[in-house]
Amino acid sequence: MFGYRVPAPDQAMLISGGRRGQGGAPFRVVTGHGKFVLPVLRKTRFLTLSMCEAEVAETCVTKQGIALTVRAVIAFKVGNDTESIVNAGQRFLSDQDQMAVLTGRIFAGHLRSIIGSMTVEEIVTERQKLATEVLETSKTEMAKIGLIVDSLQIQSIDDGETGYIESMSAPYKAAIQRQAQIAWAKANQESAEAQQEATRNQAEYQRKTEVVQAQYNAEVDRAQAQASQAGPLAQAHAQQEVLAAQTELAQRQAELRQQQLVAEVVKPAEAEAERIRVLATAEANRMKIQAEAAASHDRVALERMLIEQLPQIVKEAASGLAGANVNVLNGADGLGEIAAGLVGQGLTILDSVRRNLGNAEGAQPQPPRAAGTGNEVERYDVK
Incomplete structure (x- = not known):
């Protein structure tokens, strides 16, 4: 719209003519909004509120008398308040580039003043302290011209050809070099140890491989x-x-042969021995009976006694043969023959006793016949 003016966000609009501004300023300040401006009767100018930069390269003498060239960068701008805008507008509205020139000169003076009260060691090691002191001392002066400083950065400090800073850094450099050498040596040692360990591992692996x-x-x-x-x-x-x-x-054949020998030799021998024992027992009984009969001269009693003792004699003979190992070939007939032989043996003994008794009446009694003569029990052995 004709006559309506609006400043940019980073600008302040200064309207001159008509009423005076705040504090008797020759213009009114408008920021952040537009305003109608009467043509011809009013005049409008714009003042930047954006960030500006100023560089300083100043040779300063320290407390020790050593000349140092200090390079710094200052970031500044016009203050946002109306007073700062009025102050800056009255000084820099016609030539706003002078703000950077004047700011650089102001800070150069403060740098010389503050560096003159410090040693090289303090300046080198405490750059932030130097920047803070420069900002504090220049704040009031910068406010008078409507400017505020956002930051001050010391870019470099150079002692020229004096070599003081280099000499000052020599111990640190030596210490750093020494630490670097130690670190290098340690790295070499670790590398050698690692290489040796790798060699040992390789040898151990080779040994295990050969063992396997x-x-x-x-x-x-x-x-x-x-x-x-x-x-x-x-x-x-x-x-x-x-x-x-x-x-x-x-072994089985030997055991079988042993059993055969027992059956063929041992058992028959035992049976023969038992037979002889039975005959001897019978003969002894016979002689006892004869003696008793001779003493009593009672033939009837003797025969009765013989008859009564005959079953016992046969029983003794049979019990003797019961434990013997007698093998019979012809079964029941063979057993009958053995029984008949036992009975015949008993009868033979009875007949012998009768004859002896008859002889005893007319003559002296004869000695008994040896066992095994006359009728005997027949031996039956089977293989």
């Missing part, structure tokens, strides 16, 4: 040896089994 290979070769050789011996071992085992079977067969 040797074990594998030994197992292969053992398997081959076992395979080559498998045939002879099987044959030897077979022969051993044959010998064991032959040995067992021989």
Whole structure:
């Protein structure tokens, strides 16, 4: 719209003519909004409120008399309040570039003043302290011209050809070099140790590999040896089994032969011995009876006694043969023959007693016949 003016966000609009501004200023200040301005009667100018930069490169003398060239950068701007805008507008509205020139000169003076009260060591090691002191001392002066400083950065400090700063840094450089050498030596040592460890690991791996290979070769050789011996071992085992079977067969044959010998020799001998014992017992009983009969001269009583004792005699003979091992070939007939022989033996003994009694009446009694004469029990042995 004609006559309506609006300043940019980073500008302040200064309207001159008509009424005076705040504090008797020759213009009114408008920021952040537009305003109608009468043409011809009013005049409008704009003052920047954006950030500006000023560089300083000043040679300063320290407290020790050493000249230092200090380079710094100042970031500043016009204050946002109306008073600052009025102050800056009255000074820089016609030539706003002068703000950077004047700011640089102001800070150069303050740098010389503050550096003159400090040593090189303080300036080098405490740059932030230097910047803070410069800002504090220049704040009031900058406010008078409507400017505020956002930051001050010391870019470089140079002592020219004096070499003071370099000499000052020599111990630190030596210490740094020494630490670097120590670190280098330590790194070399660690590298050598790592290389040695790698060599030992490689040697250990090689040793384990050779051991495993040797074990594998030994197992292969053992398997081959076992395979080559498998045939002879099987044959030897077979022969051993044959010998064991032959040995067992021989033992069984020996046991069988022993049983045959017992049946053929021992048992018959035991039966013969038992037969002789029975006959001897019978003969002894006979002689006892004869003696008792001779003493009593009672033939009837003697015969009765013989008859009563005959079953006992036969029983004794039968019990003697019961424990003997007598083998009978013809079964029941053979057993009958043995029983008849026992009875006949008893009758023979009875007849012998009668004859002896008859002889005793007319003559002296004869001695008894030896056992085994006359009628005897027949022996039946079967193989």
